[in-house]
Amino acid sequence: MPRLVDLTGHRIGRLTIKGRNHEKPHGPVMWDCVCDCGTELVRGAKTIRGRGIASCGCYNRELSTKRFGSHGLSQTPEYKIWLGMKARCYSPSSAAYYKYGARGIVVCERWRIFETFLADMGKRPSPRHTLDRIDGTKGYEPGNCRWATPQQQQLNLKNNVRIEFDGKSLTAGQWSRIVGLDEKTITSRYRQLGWTAEDALTLPLHFHHKRRM
Numbered sequence: 001m002p003r004l005v006d007l008t009g010h011r012i013g014r015l016t017i018k019g020r021n022h023e024k025p026h027g028p029v030m031w032d033c034v035c036d037c038g039t040e041l042v043r044g045a046k047t048i049r050g051r052g053i054a055s056c057g058c059y060n061r062e063l064s065t066k067r068f069g070s071h072g073l074s075q076t077p078e079y080k081i082w083l084g085m086k087a088r089c090y091s092p093s094s095a096a097y098y099k100y101g102a103r104g105i106v107v108c109e110r111w112r113i114f115e116t117f118l119a120d121m122g123k124r125p126s127p128r129h130t131l132d133r134i135d136g137t138k139g140y141e142p143g144n145c146r147w148a149t150p151q152q153q154q155l156n157l158k159n160n161v162r163i164e165f166d167g168k169s170l171t172a173g174q175w176s177r178i179v180g181l182d183e184k185t186i187t188s189r190y191r192q193l194g195w196t197a198e199d200a201l202t203l204p205l206h207f208h209h210k211r212r213m
Contacts, residue, residue: 085131
């Protein structure tokens with residue numbers, strides 16, 4: 001019996017192989033894959049290495065679109081920004097992948113289609129505006145993205161206060177979801193009032209704080 005070649009981590013066409021699929025242990029060997037467009041799928045080795053460019057089917061759809069017509073927006077700044085967003089999240093060959101896809105940042109299913117992304121975001125207001133995530137711990141999705149200038153993005157970074165407590169270094173927003181206090185309350189306590197991390201995160205909302213000596 002031929003020795004099984006482990007394809008985990010290999011990139012073939014547009015598919016990155018995550019590991020062996022064990023749902024049917026007695027059937028043919030199958031592999032869990034993720035396409036550059038974000039679609040996850042299961043494929044056999046012969047199918048992955050078959051003719052053409054390996055993908056979830058998006059490659060053939062793109063060829064069809066080019067052949068028979070498209071949305072006519074492929075040369076717009078918004079379309080190029082959309083492509084860059086997907087590459088950062090799903091393409092290990094992207095220079096920025098380690099800051100996005102490798103950290104679990106993803107594009108929501110709705111925005112994997114350009115037309116719906118554009119419908120939600122609209123056209124960028126000016127050439128200075130770029131796509132910005134409001135909460136850096138969340139992915140690209142409606143409600144967490146905006147068109148922002150470099151100055152607005154820098155302010156957003158400053159507002160993402162990181163607090164170290166109990167062996168963890170998290171933003172005020174992340175701590176808010178853990179301890180049940182409002183993010184603004186935590187930020188105000190820690191930054192404006194000068195409370196310790198422990199007091200800012202553990203004392204009740206209406207606690208009358210006295211500075212510790």
